[in-house]
Amino acid sequence: MNAMTPLPGDACAAILDKARSGERLSPDEALILALSAPLHDLCAAAMEARLQKHGRNAYYVHNVHVNFTNVCVNACRFCAFYKKHGAPGGRTLSVDDIVADLAAKSHLPIREIHIVGGLNPELPLEYYLDMLRAVSRQCPQAGIKAFTAVEVAHLADTRGVAEFEILAALKEAGLMMLPGGGAEVFSPALREKLCPEKISGERWLQIHATAHGQGLPTNATMLFGHIESWSDRVAHLSALRDLQDLTGGFTCFIPLAYQPANNALKASGPDGLTVLRVMALARLFLDNIPHLKAYWAMLGIKAAQMALWAGADDFDGTIIEERIGHAAGADSPKGLTLTELRQAIEAAGMVAVERTPDFRPVSR
Ligand code: V47
Numbered sequence: 081m082n083a084m085t086p087l088p089g090d091a092c093a094a095i096l097d098k099a100r101s102g103e104r105l106s107p108d109e110a111l112i113l114a115l116s117a118p119l120h121d122l123c124a125a126a127m128e129a130r131l132q133k134h135g136r137n138a139y140y141v142h143n144v145h146v147n148f149t150n151v152c153v154n155a156c157r158f159c160a161f162y163k164k165h166g167a168p169g170g171r172t173l174s175v176d177d178i179v180a181d182l183a184a185k186s187h188l189p190i191r192e193i194h195i196v197g198g199l200n201p202e203l204p205l206e207y208y209l210d211m212l213r214a215v216s217r218q219c220p221q222a223g224i225k226a227f228t229a230v231e232v233a234h235l236a237d238t239r240g241v242a243e244f245e246i247l248a249a250l251k252e253a254g255l256m257m258l259p260g261g262g263a264e265v266f267s268p269a270l271r272e273k274l275c276p277e278k279i280s281g282e283r284w285l286q287i288h289a290t291a292h293g294q295g296l297p298t299n300a301t302m303l304f305g306h307i308e309s310w311s312d313r314v315a316h317l318s319a320l321r322d323l324q325d326l327t328g329g330f331t332c333f334i335p336l337a338y339q340p341a342n343n344a345l346k347a348s349g350p351d352g353l354t355v356l357r358v359m360a361l362a363r364l365f366l367d368n369i370p371h372l373k374a375y376w377a378m379l380g381i382k383a384a385q386m387a388l389w390a391g392a393d394d395f396d397g398t399i400i401e402e403r404i405g406h407a408a409g410a411d412s413p414k415g416l417t418l419t420e421l422r423q424a425i426e427a428a429g430m431v432a433v434e435r436t437p438d439f440r441p442v443s444r
Contacts, residue, residue: 092117096125099364107318110365114310119353126360126391133370134393138430139439140421143192143222143397144185147404148173148211152198154230156264156275158306160342160408162198172200175210182218185400192397192437193219195226196261199234205246208235209253216254223256223437225299229287230262233279243287247294257437258291260299260334266319267312274306274345281316285323292329297438300330300369304358305338305350313358317365324368331438332371332394333362337378341409355383356390363391371439376424377402380412385428394435395425 095109096117105113113122149172152162163170173181182193193215208227215224227235227250236243247255264274266281279287288298302316324330335358340349350358363372373394374387384395400415416424425432434442 089116089118092121096121099125100128102367104367105365107314110314110317110361111310113364114314114357114361119356122360122364123356123390126363127389129363129367130372130391130393136429136431137393137433138388138425138428139371139394139433139435140425141192141397141435141437142188142190142418142442143194143437144182144188144190144400145402146173146178146181146193146195146215147197148178148195149197149200149203150403151200151202153201153234154199154275154277155344156278157345158264158274158303158338158343158347158408159404160339161404165201172197172203175207175214178211179214179218182215186218190219190222191434191442193222193224193226194259194397194399194437195224196228196231196259199231201238205235205239205249209249212250212253212255224254225257225259225437226250226255228259228262229284229291229298230279232258232287232291233283243290244294247287247291247296251294251296255296257296257331258288258298260301260332263301263316264303265308265312266316267308270308270312274303281319285319288329289323289327292327297329297331299332299334299373301334301336302358303336303338305354306340306345306347313361314365317362321366321368324366328368330369332373333366333369334373334375335359335362336375337383339378339405339408339410343408352383352386355379356386359387359390359392376416377412377414378405378410380410381424385424388425388428388430394439395421395432397421 150163151170232246235246291298300320338349371394372392374384374392375396376384398416402414422432
């Protein structure tokens, strides 16, 4: 190293100053920060960015998760939720079951119904449309965030129709937005190891672009803390940022902490410091996606509270029963009451703000 080469600490300080002044970080700069920035400096800069955008607000939603089938023709190595078609333990809810379950919760002021399931080859498109119509009728006060890009691709491929048409039919039947699942990590080499049967990252992005073009906002996720590197993470964030520059349709980014039990991928899951670094980097790098979720169900409540100090501004919701992370050993509660949710946010020093799925504040 000659006298002109900046030391890693100086390089990080200069990049953090750049972020503070509102300048966009390049992927190379993000990688330098990820690998070398002192954790405290990284989180402090992310906290500043968060305060500028959202003050001390931490959003939450009164929601319920509906997982209508665990039957899936894919066999993602990290997934502990799915059952192969025809295998014991496979379970599919009828539309009537779903409605009855929501009717039993009709005393709760639920604002979001989050619906995702496996790729069950036996379910016709009509089932999805009936479900949306019936759920809209049952819960008119709630917005429906449903079906990942992976499910949209499955419906399009098995019916031989364009994704655009599937999305249009779902929207017509009551869909408000798409959740961010199925993104995993976009690197083709990693997908080959993690989820070889799943659609490519490119197709995931293209379906989200199509949804945005139809006026359907979407979320985006990244599964982290398994076999991916920092370069893979930065490339993933970069692809999301590039698409957001074109469409503006992403509402919230959700880093999903890998849960290691009961699945075929033998990896350990992220430690607490990695959780904070991923959150902070996402806040600084994704300058065009408004919201960053500390998903308590996968992070655990304590790490999610700390993530609110590393750039996150959303805590997600009541959920009522989380199944995907818990099948893989998540040791968080399966659901929280509204009071518990607010208390967790306020105990972290933030202002709890109830929201709709698309982040409009709810006033009661
Ligand atoms: O796509 C599967 C992930 C996702 C594991 O959009 C796992 O608001 C951790 O996308 N460890 C589904 N994660 C969850 C999801 C989500 C959740 C909450 C809010 C939103 C939103 C989206 O769960 C899957 C997959 O990436 N997943 N197995 C596991 N072992």
